[in-house]
Amino acid sequence: MKDYILPIAAFTIFLLIIPLAALALNTNVQYNTAKNASSVTQAPPVQPVPVSAAETDGGFTVYHTRTKSAETLSADDYVRGVVAAEMPAEYPGEALKAQAAAAFTYAAVQRAYHRTHPAAAASIGGADVSDDPSHYQSYISEETARRRFGSDFDWQWAKITQAVQAVHGFALTQNGQLINALYFSCSAGKTESSHDIWGDDVPYLVEVSSTWDSAAPDYHSTVRVSQAAFQKAAASDVSGAAFGPDPSGWIGIVSHSDAGGVLTVRLGGKTVSGTNIQSLFGLHSTHFDVQFANGTFTFTVLGDGHGVGLSQYGACALAKQGKSWQDIVKYYYTGVAVTPFPW
Structure with a gap:
């Protein structure tokens, strides 16, 4: 599965926040080298929910979509499997650590939600998380x-294991709350804000420069x-769309985000979102241009993924510059802290 294959319907993200005070914590303190698809393209619909310490430890129960069965894993084993699937082990160790911290934090948020919302958990066999990368x-x-x-x-498994062990016992927080640690493969030069993509103002998911991404393979x-x-495809997805005799007028970009992604498009006379076009035609991102010639629509696309949060290729580039994993997560998640948290 590629991280750019999104559901056809426009997706929505809801911030799940977990007060650390409720946990009685000390808050002072896709193959080998190939692209491993970053799959956090859509957060399931969740609402803020308080949790207790008992609901945040004990590892993760993972629903396996292929076998339709659930398995309980230690936090370390689960996060190690996520990092192995999501980021090439050839990336520097500090990038892998940043990925591990993001992976644990994201999963902890989902675990808390599903343990307090049985109906939602039922959709994934009563588990905390699923391995469904969409x-x-x-x-x-x-x-x-x-x-x-x-x-x-x-050597790859050992390197991933070392990265997970290095961040064990820490999570990413802001104002005493776990963050929704979204990530993606590479940007088009700037990350997107949560506001521009999903309409939610999330203070740590804002636009930041990531110019290094232009060197990414994807x-x-x-x-x-x-x-x-x-x-x-357009007629089946957009109700009431009309297509005149000139195909060059069937689609036109209307607006862009501050980071350059396409926000709205006119398709068959109807206004649709850039994310809708991305999913409809299997584009790597919403940073696209489209031209029609000789009976073919050609989409030229920059970046790979939804663009919100941590850029995996950017994390790799920063690590190569000597930045620590703490530096990396604090760069891409604005204003966050690295906080002790039970795994």
Whole structure:
């Protein structure tokens, strides 16, 4: 699964906040080297919910979509499997640590939600999280990692394990609350704000520069769609869309975010979101331009993923510059703290 394949409907993110005070904590203190798809493209619909310490420890129960079964794992084992699935082990250790901290924090938020909302948990077999990467984080077992990494397994698994151990016992917080630690593969030069993408003002999910991403392998992509396929897809997805005799007028970009992503588009005379177009035509991001010529619509796309939160390639670049994992998460999640938290 690629991190840019989103549900057809426009998606919504709701911030889940977990007061640390309620936990009685000391708050003073997609193959080997290939792109591992960052799958946190959509947070499930959750609302703020207070939790107790008993609801935040004991590892994670993971629903496996392929086998339709649940498995309880220690926090370390779960996060290690997420990092193995989400980020290439060739990335510097500090980038892997940043990924591990984000992965744990994101999962802790989902765990708290599902343990206090049984109806929502029922959709994933009563588990805390799912390995369905269209709604949760990707996860692979050690056995799967061994097959995927091949002869590189020993050093890659050891490196990932070291990264997880280094951040064990810490989470990402703001104002005493766990953050929704979203991440993605690479931006088009700036990260997107949560406000521009989902309409929510989340103080730590705001636009930041990430110019290093232009060197990412997946920074530039092109998608071509035939005229017939374009019309069929658009007509099936957009109620009341009308298509005149000139296909070049079927689609037009209306507005952009501050970071440059497409916010709104006119499609068949109807206004739709950029994220809708992204999912409809399988684009890597909402940073796209579109042209029609010779019976084909050509989308030119920059970046990979929803663009909100931590850029994985940016984390790699910052780590290569000598930044620590704490520096990296504090750069991409504005105003957050690294706080002791039970795993």
